[in-house]
Amino acid sequence: EAQVTQNPRYLITVTGKKLTVTCSQNMNHEYMSWYRQDPGLGLRQIYYSMNVEVTDKGDVPEGYKVSRKEKRNFPLILESPSPNQTSLYFCASSLWGSNSPLHFGNGTRLTVT
Amino acid sequence: AQSVTQLDSQVPVFEEAPVELRCNYSSSVSVYLFWYVQYPNQGLQLLLKYLSGSTLVKGINGFEAEFNKSQTSFHLRKPSVHISDTAEYFCVQSGGSYIPTFGRGTSLIVHP
Numbered sequence: 001e002a003q004v005t006q007n008p009r010y011l012i013t014v015t016g017k018k019l020t021v022t023c024s025q026n027m028n029h030e031y032m033s034w035y036r037q038d039p040g041l042g043l044r045q046i047y048y049s050m051n052v053e054v055t056d057k058g059d060v061p062e063g064y065k066v067s068r069k070e071k072r073n074f075p076l077i078l079e080s081p082s083p084n085q086t087s088l089y090f091c092a093s094s095l096w097g098s099n100s101p102l103h104f105g106n107g108t109r110l111t112v113t
Numbered sequence: 114a115q116s117v118t119q120l121d122s123q124v125p126v127f128e129e130a131p132v133e134l135r136c137n138y139s140s141s142v143s144v145y146l147f148w149y150v151q152y153p154n155q156g157l158q159l160l161l162k163y164l165s166g167s168t169l170v171k172g173i174n175g176f177e178a179e180f181n182k183s184q185t186s187f188h189l190r191k192p193s194v195h196i197s198d199t200a201e202y203f204c205v206q207s208g209g210s211y212i213p214t215f216g217r218g219t220s221l222i223v224h225p
Contacts, residue, residue: 004156035215040122042217043157043203058212090156098207099145099164104156 002027006091006105013081014113021076021108023091029103030096032074033058034066036087037107043090049074050096081112115139117206119216127224128196134189134219136204143208146187148178151201151218160202163187174198199223 004025013019025032033048035058045058049068063085065077074093078085089108094100120135138146145164149157161172168180178189187204204216 040217043215045212048212092157098143098213099162101147101159101162102149102157102205102213104149104158106156107154 002103004091004093004103004105006089006108008108009106010109012111012113015082016080019078019081019110021078021089021091021110023074023076023105024072025074025093025103026072027093027095027103028071029093030071031100032068032091032093033102034064034074034076035090035092036060036085037090038087046076046089078110081110083112086110086112115141115206115208115214117204117214117216119202119204119219121219122217123220123222125222125224126194129193131192132190132194132198132221134202134204134221136187136189136216138185138187138204138206139214140185141206141208145207146178146180147205147207147213148172148176148187148189149203149205150174151203153200157203160189194221194223196223196225 007022030051034046035043044060047066049055091105092102094102118137126132147162148160150160151157161170163170163180171177201218207213
């Protein structure tokens with residue numbers, strides 16, 4: 001089954017403790033991206049990647065890192081999480097090309113205390 | 114820069130009534146438009162897309178949208194909603210630089 005898999009679904013952590021949210025897709029998609037969703041703000045893009053070893057900042061990259069060492073994986077890293085990074089995070093992928101729809105994971109709800 | 118405006122943050126409606134969720138996009142040389150739906154506690158899934166051709170686009174679950182170039186609109190409609198249509202709906206534009214631009218979402222609340 002074609003899918004985007006995010007883990008974990010729920011994560012509670014404390015300020016400053018490094019964490020990684022994993023994202024994997026099995027559709028051989030070139031494009032992958034991370035979003036955060038906050039009430040009233042919709043989805044905001046954090047980082048995106050157009051292919052292996054090619055990543056770029058989205059609208060809200062501060063406090064986040066990503067890597068794209070393999071085509072299928074695009075982990076999101078919070079080196080020193082802070083409470084303002086409490087949010088719902090989504091990973092998405094698509095074929096390269098602006099006419100390709102995005103495929104989304106089921107989300108990771110992160111709480112930083 | 115592209116911008117997508119969803120004109121209503123919340124749309125309450127009674128079951129079996131028609132509904133329209135409004136979306137305006139940025140005029141551009143190439144425009145691709147999508148509507149996604151997010152059910153509670155789930156990720157987003159594609160409802161329908163406009164790439165070219167017929168301006169009336171049909172999607173899943175009885176939804177349709179009309180591409181209007183002169184008004185730069187891509188409104189989503191359904192003639193008769195069900196309780197199960199209660200969800201968040203996102204209008205998305207891409208084209209040109211490719212990076213998709215999301216509207217802020219419209220919460221459709223269907224009352225019995």
